[in-house]
Amino acid sequence: MxxxxxxxxxxxxxxxxxxxxxxxxxxxxxxxxxxxxxxxxxxxxxxxxxxxxxxxxxxxxxxxxxxxxxxxxxxxxxxxxxxxxxxxxxxxxxxxxxxxxxxxxxxxxxxxxxxxxxxxxxxxxxxxxxxxxxxxxxxxxxxxxxxxxxxxxxxxxxxxxxxxxxxxxxxxxxxxxxxxxxxxxxxxxxxxxxxxxxxxxxxxxxxxxxxxxxxxDQGLVPKVAEYLTWLLDTASRVQDPNDPRADREARARWPHWIDAERHVANLHVAHAEVHGYPLDTAGALKAMLAATGEETISLDL
Ligand SMILES: [Zn+2]
CATH class of the missing domain: 3.60.15.10 (Ribonuclease Z/Hydroxyacylglutathione hydrolase-like)
Structure with a gap:
């Protein structure tokens, strides 16, 4: 708690x-x-x-x-x-x-x-x-x-x-x-x-x-917009949404943001969106879990 x-x-x-x-x-x-x-x-x-x-x-x-x-x-x-x-x-x-x-x-x-x-x-x-x-x-x-x-x-x-x-x-x-x-x-x-x-x-x-x-007026809206724009730009340049270089770049650009495993899932979303195919949600979640190194994410709620 x-x-x-x-x-x-x-x-x-x-x-x-x-x-x-x-x-x-x-x-x-x-x-x-x-x-x-x-x-x-x-x-x-x-x-x-x-x-x-x-x-x-x-x-x-x-x-x-x-x-x-x-x-x-x-x-x-x-x-x-x-x-x-x-x-x-x-x-x-x-x-x-x-x-x-x-x-x-x-x-x-x-x-x-x-x-x-x-x-x-x-x-x-x-x-x-x-x-x-x-x-x-x-x-x-x-x-x-x-x-x-x-x-x-x-x-x-x-x-x-x-x-x-x-x-x-x-x-x-x-x-x-x-x-x-x-x-x-x-x-x-x-x-x-x-x-x-x-x-x-x-x-x-x-x-x-x-x-x-x-x-x-402290710039949160442009910060989130910058991230979403980066996702779409990056996804348009990579062949594979699992390209590890994209995940590494996201972690380096936003090092203080928690739950960094979400970058991988978001790159799947962006890739589907910019290349015009339906998102494989299960595949995106699987890639996200792989990024955590765990079988499931443990929640202490
Ligand atoms: Zn939500």
């Missing part, structure tokens, strides 16, 4: 919930609270971690008994596995149509890739409300905006949550900070266009999907 989950108030209404060190399944969440209700952005990977998130939220909000609205930034299990706890408590879960479909078919724990014994009860919620257009949520004295991303990016069903009053943008995994971004389920070129769109928000703070919160 992590010693230090950090709960950071970014303004009168918006709070970030950051789980160090932001690696596999250690996602960020957060909430925006008004006088009537609260929207929580994402849940956590395990039952225990989600309970801890919801307890922290209740301790920090003026309306702990009001039903919650959970906005899921995308379908990946680290962000969504706890959604059932929200509906069990009388709350509502919101997601894009594509994400809702994946969540409903879960939970997804990828046992061929990850070894973990601490998921708890992570059965999916019975109902998820879907959004196809930007939604303004009146929370009482303040408004949160839940905005679907147009087209595939990190996944094919991403959304962002924007709180104009505090200038806080919750991006989900469209942005990772100090962690290699993972591109297995979306489109790298679509993701690049989406990063461009993110710069149009007049944000003061960015809450990425993994890693520390950052002021919006």
């Amino acid at each position: 992590p010693a230090q989950v950090s709960v950071s108030r970014l303004g009168p209404r918006a709070t970030a919930y950051v789980q160090p060190d932001g690696g596999w399944f250690l996602n960020n969440a957060g909430w925006i609270t008004g006088s009537e209700r609260t929207v929580v952005v994402d849940t956590c990977a395990t039952e225990t971690r989600t309970r801890r998130l919801l307890d922290a939220l209740a301790a920090h909000t003026a309306t702990p008994r009001a039903p919650l609205v959970a906005a899921l930034t995308h379908a990946h299990g680290d962000h969504t596995n706890g959604a059932r706890l929200v509906t069990d408590a009388g709350g509502t879960v919101l997601a894009t149509e594509a994400a809702a479909e994946v969540v409903a078919s879960g939970p997804h724990t990828y046992p061929s890739v990850f070894a973990c014994t601490t998921w708890g009860d992570i059965s999916p919620p019975e109902t998820t409300e879907t959004i196809t257009a930007p939604l303004r949520l009146d929370l009482g004295g303040t408004t949160a905006e839940v905005i679907p991303v147009t087209g595939p990016a990190h996944t094919d069903g991403d959304l962002v949550v924007w709180h104009p009053d505090d200038g806080v943008l919750f991006t989900g995994d469209l942005l990772s900070h100090g962690v290699v971004p993972l591109g297995l389920h979306g489109s790298l070129s679509g993701w690049l266009s989406t990063l461009d769109w993110l710069t149009g928000f007049d944000a003061r703070w960015i809450v990425p999907g993994h890693g520390p919160v950052t002021p919006a």
Whole structure:
């Protein structure tokens, strides 16, 4: 268990919930609270971690008994596995149509890739409300905006949550900070266009999907864009997505980013995308596991 989950108030209404060190399944969440209700952005990977998130939220909000609205930034299990706890408590879960479909078919724990014994009860919620257009949520004295991303990016069903009053943008995994971004389920070129769109928000703070919160003017968006561009450029030059020189170059260019085994998987994604063939997801995962030198990635969640 992590010693230090950090709960950071970014303004009168918006709070970030950051789980160090932001690696596999250690996602960020957060909430925006008004006088009537609260929207929580994402849940956590395990039952225990989600309970801890919801307890922290209740301790920090003026309306702990009001039903919650959970906005899921995308379908990946680290962000969504706890959604059932929200509906069990009388709350509502919101997601894009594509994400809702994946969540409903879960939970997804990828046992061929990850070894973990601490998921708890992570059965999916019975109902998820879907959004196809930007939604303004009146929370009482303040408004949160839940905005679907147009087209595939990190996944094919991403959304962002924007709180104009505090200038806080919750991006989900469209942005990772100090962690290699993972591109297995979306489109790298679509993701690049989406990063461009993110710069149009007049944000003061960015809450990425993994890693520390950052002021919006500190260059995280261009950093992630540089990486995605490098993936596409490199993949267009190599014959084989497993070319070890490409992986070595990525590790040398971004030496401080954790979960470096993801570079290999991302190079498979980029190679398929630029050369126009369907991604062999199982092959990309196998190459990623080979890069770890282990049979599975052990998760201590
Ligand atoms: Zn994700």
